[in-house]
Amino acid sequence: MALSTEILTLPPAGPGTERRLTVLRFTGNQPGPKAYVQAAVHADEIPALLVAHHLREKLIALDTADKLKGEIILVPYANPIGLTQFLQGWHLGRYELDSGANFNRGYPDLFEPVAAAVAEQLGADAAANVALIREALRAALPRQRPLAENAALKHHLYALSCDADVVLDLHCDYEATMHLYIGTPLWPAAADLSACLQSPVNLLAEDSGGEAFDEANSRLWWRLATRFPQHPIPPACCAATVELRGDRDVSDVLAAQDADGLIAFLTGRGFIDGPLPSLPATPPEATQLEAVDSLNAEHPGVLVWSAALGDEVSKDQVIGHLVDPETGARHAVTARTSGIFFAARGHRWVRPGQWIAKIAGRENLDWRKAGALLSS
Ligand SMILES: [Zn+2]
Structure with a gap:
């Protein structure tokens, strides 16, 4: 069991200031899959921050009890830039004020360099292909950190997540029921996430557009499967955008319940020793x-x-x-x-x-x- 805390810095936006990310890395007692969870990349999504807080407490307790397997990375606040954006007292997230850019668009697209790197090496073994593609992904990450603060933030977040088996991007809407955005090729395999979070709405797309964070991680896999149909390439990254209701739905009761749902999901996926979640016989409805x-x-x-x-x-x-x-x-x-x-x-x-x-x-x-x- 081990928890390490890493601090990643962003390029200073000006003299006397430097923003940083806190990265909690839980390494389990056995090798296993990798999960990555981040909160509030749009910044003004406070339910996500509170769910991440409860998840952190629960993971620390499980780590102390030596119940964790594989690797779980938790970024409890994914956007230190947006968290400081106030205009006349109002917190403004979603877009970087400087550029107008959406904080959840424009993540790296490494499809072409990865496809070129693996084209001659793919084989008949799906697991070997997954390992090969992840290695190529890590190698294709830009060597130089971007100079601009927001671009550097996106680079950090993607570098932490790109080789994970599970990527959960915690958001919220303005006023909403719980809902999930998931890649169509991941459904109904990802119905366990919906069931554990009791999400009544599950939204599927192969290509939503704009390179949102979850799709930057997951879509590459089915694009590669389409490019190389002669080789088995599974959708190896189960990535989802989790919309934790509306931005005023901030309570310890809801956040603890949602963190329990995430723990149940991670248990079912082999990250935690514990009772498996009971899942419905038929997957929830998806749209x-x-x-x-x-x-x-x-x-x-x-x-x-x-x-x-x-x-x-x-x-x-x-x-x-x-x-x-x-x-x-x-x-x-x-x-x-x-x-x-x-x-x-x-x-x-x-x-x-x-x-x-x-x-x-x-x-x-x-x-x-x-x-x-x-x-x-
Ligand atoms: Zn959002």
Whole structure:
């Protein structure tokens, strides 16, 4: 058993300042798989910070009891830049204020250099191919750390995670039920994660677009399988974005429950000695991201809901209104598909074009396109 704490620094943004990441590395008593968990890469996702805190406590206790196997890396705050971004008292995450760049987009894409490195060495043994690809991934990481602070942060996070078997990226939405984003090729194998977290909404995509952190880790595997169909290449990194409800859902009760869910998942995946989680016989329902409707405000107004988060709503059902204080009009917000109303904008004064509601439907929607499936 062993816990080591590593401090990684970012290039100073100016004289007299230097931000750092804290990396907790739990090394188990037996060799085994590698898991990587990070919290709040968008920064203003406080439920993720609290779940990571509870997970840290539980992992330290399990480590002390010598119950850990393999390697678990926990980055309890993944974005020290965003955690300090305040504007007139308001915490602003998601985008770097300097560049406007989304903190969860633009992770390294090492597909081509890895494909070139392994092309002549792949064989008939899937496990050997996985080991070969991970070695090539580590070798393909840029030798030089990027100069800019945000780019250096992304480099650190990806370098820590790229060769892991399990990558969990803990986020939250504005107002939401628990939901997961997972690569389609990982489903239903990853249904254990959904079951352990009791997630009612599971969103699948092969390519959401923008190189979000989870897909930067997982998508490379099915791209390689497509490039080299003559060799067995499994989707060897089970990566997921875990949306821990809404940003105000911050409580020790919820966070401890979610950390217990993560512990159960990690136990089932062979990282912890303990009772295996009991899983349902049939996997939970999952939704293609192309079937998720994102409703945008068509008018400025005060947003009021008549449907509740988690409700099953029907196509053409009025789920809320935008109230115009100038004219007194109440503009209906109408569902365009049937499914679960699982996420809503957190503030109630909205402008035209802002997304205000997400509904996980069951039929793909023709205005949803692969490669452009996430909010910007
Ligand atoms: Zn996020």
